[in-house]
Amino acid sequence: MNYYRYTKKTIITGVLLLCIALVLGACSSRTSTTSATESQQTNTESSQSATRTIDTAKGKVTIPTHPKRIVSTYYHGTLIALGLTPVGANKEWWMGSPFLKEQEQSISDIGTPTSLEKVVELNPDLIVINDFDVEKYEEYSKIAPTIYVPYSSYHNPKEEIQLFGTLLNREKEAKAWLDRYDQTAEQAREQIKHIVKPGQTAALINVRSKKIAVLGENYGRGGYAIYDALQLKPLDIVQKEVIDNDAQIKDISLEVLPEYANADYIFICFNNDAEQVDKSSILDNPLWKSLPAVKKGQVYMLPYDTYAYYDPESIIGQIGLIKDMLIDKNKS
Numbered sequence: 001m002n003y004y005r006y007t008k009k010t011i012i013t014g015v016l017l018l019c020i021a022l023v024l025g026a027c028s029s030r031t032s033t034t035s036a037t038e039s040q041q042t043n044t045e046s047s048q049s050a051t052r053t054i055d056t057a058k059g060k061v062t063i064p065t066h067p068k069r070i071v072s073t074y075y076h077g078t079l080i081a082l083g084l085t086p087v088g089a090n091k092e093w094w095m096g097s098p099f100l101k102e103q104e105q106s107i108s109d110i111g112t113p114t115s116l117e118k119v120v121e122l123n124p125d126l127i128v129i130n131d132f133d134v135e136k137y138e139e140y141s142k143i144a145p146t147i148y149v150p151y152s153s154y155h156n157p158k159e160e161i162q163l164f165g166t167l168l169n170r171e172k173e174a175k176a177w178l179d180r181y182d183q184t185a186e187q188a189r190e191q192i193k194h195i196v197k198p199g200q201t202a203a204l205i206n207v208r209s210k211k212i213a214v215l216g217e218n219y220g221r222g223g224y225a226i227y228d229a230l231q232l233k234p235l236d237i238v239q240k241e242v243i244d245n246d247a248q249i250k251d252i253s254l255e256v257l258p259e260y261a262n263a264d265y266i267f268i269c270f271n272n273d274a275e276q277v278d279k280s281s282i283l284d285n286p287l288w289k290s291l292p293a294v295k296k297g298q299v300y301m302l303p304y305d306t307y308a309y310y311d312p313e314s315i316i317g318q319i320g321l322i323k324d325m326l327i328d329k330n331k332s
Contacts, residue, residue, distance in 0.1 A: 054167055056147050058137060063145045065169060067126040073114050074130040075149065076107065077311020078161055081177050082170040088122045090114065097309040099317035119143055155246065156218050156228070157181075161312050177312055184316050185229035188323040192230065195330045196265075202232035203263040203293070206249070207278055208271035213251045214260040216243040220310035221269040222302050223248075225318040235263055257287055266293040267322075269302040300325050 050065040069087045072079055076089035080103045089095055091109035110118045114133055120143055127146040129137065140146040147167060154160040158178060165174025189196075204215040204223050216238065217227035226232050234243060237259060242250045252260055270279055282288050293299055300322070307318060 052169060054147070056167075057150050057153065058146075058148045061145055061147060063147065063168075064125050067168070069122065069124045070126045070128060071110060071119050071122055071124040071144070072128040073110065073133045075128050075160075075164070075311075076104075077309070077313060078164050079128070079168075081161060081312035082164060082168065082173045084168065084170070086128075087124065088119060096305070097311065097314045097317075098306055099309070099314045100311070103313075116140075116143070157224055157310070157312055157315055181229070181312070181316060184319050188230060188319050192323055192326050195326050196230065196232060199233060200265065201235055201263040202226055202265040202267060203235060203238065203261040205257075205261060205266065205268040206271065207268065207274045207282060209273040209275070210278060211251055212254060212257065212282065213249050214238055214242055216248040218246075218310075219248040220308050221304075222267060222307040222318050222322060224310070224315050225322050226267060229315075229319045230322065232265060235260065254282065254285060254287060257282075258291060261291050261293070263293055264296075264298060266291065266299045267302055268299065269304055269307055271308075272304050297329070300329070 051062050052065050053060050053062045067084070070079060070084060071088040072086040073090055074094060076086045076094060077097065077100060079086055080100060085103055086107055088108045088110045089104075090112055091107075092112040095104050095107065095109075097104075108118070108122060110122070114136070116136070116139055119127065119140070124144045127140045127144050129140060129146060129148050131150050133140070134148055134150070137146060137148055149163070149167075154163050158181070161174045161177055165171045204221060204226060206213045206215050206219075206221050215221055215223050216234070217223040227234060238250075242248060250260075288294060302322075306321070
C-alpha cells in the first residue's frame, strides 16, 4: 500500500467529516435559536393579549391585563397618575386642570353627556365609569369591558388610587404616587412650620350661585391639601357635621357663618356661577369682617379653575400653591 496515498485519503476523509459536523451543528444552532426566538415572541404576544378577571360593583368583569385604549367618563386624572392616559374623557365636566394640561392634549372629548357614538369611534378596549353614567352600564359593556367604580368605593384620594392600582394591575405606580404625595406634603409642612402652628384651625368656604357652603377635606376646592397634606385642623363643628358623617359639604346661611368660620385661617372658593353680587354680599358683610381670620389678614382666595379639581396630580399641585400662598402672605 502506498503510505502517502493512504495518509492523504485519511486526511481528506477526516476534513470532510469535520465540515459535515460543523454544518450540522450550525443548522442545529440556528434551529434552536429560531425556536427560542419564536417562543419568546409567542410569550410576549400572549402576555400582551392576556386578560384578567376582577371584582367590581357590577360583579366579575374580564378586562385586558394591559389596556391600550381606555375611555373614562370619570377618573381620567387618576388613570393619568397611574401612567394610563385615556384616549377619551369628558372634557366639559372633568378635564381642564392646569396640572394636567400636557397629558390631556391627546385625549378626545366624548361629550357632555357622554356620546356613545364617540365612544364607539375611539375603539376602546376598556371603559371606566362612575355614578354619573351607571344607567348606561349595559350599553357601555356592549362596546368594551366596563368597570363601574362608585364614589362609595373609597373615602379619599389615597384609597382611590390604591383601588385603581389593584383593579388595573398598577400597584407599583399607585405606591409611587403615594410616596410622592407623602414627600410633597412633608416638605410643604416643613416650609410653613414657622407660620402654621400645631393645632391651628382652617375653614374652607365654597360660594356658588346664591349659596354658601362649608366643605370638608374630600370635596375638592383644595380641601385635601389643606386638611390632610398641610394638616391644618378643621373646627370641631365642621369635623362633626361635615367630615365625620362623610357629607363633605354643608350649606349654611350667612347668619351662622361665624360658627363655621371662626378659624385661624379661611380659604374661600367662588364657583364660576357665583356673580359679583354673591361675592359682595359676603365679603362686604359685617359678619364676615368680624371673623378672626379676616381681622388678621389670613384669608386666601382659591380660584375655582385651579382648585375645583380633585384628581391625584391636581392635589399635589395644590399643596405647593397653598404652601406658597401662606409663605408669601406671611413674609416678615
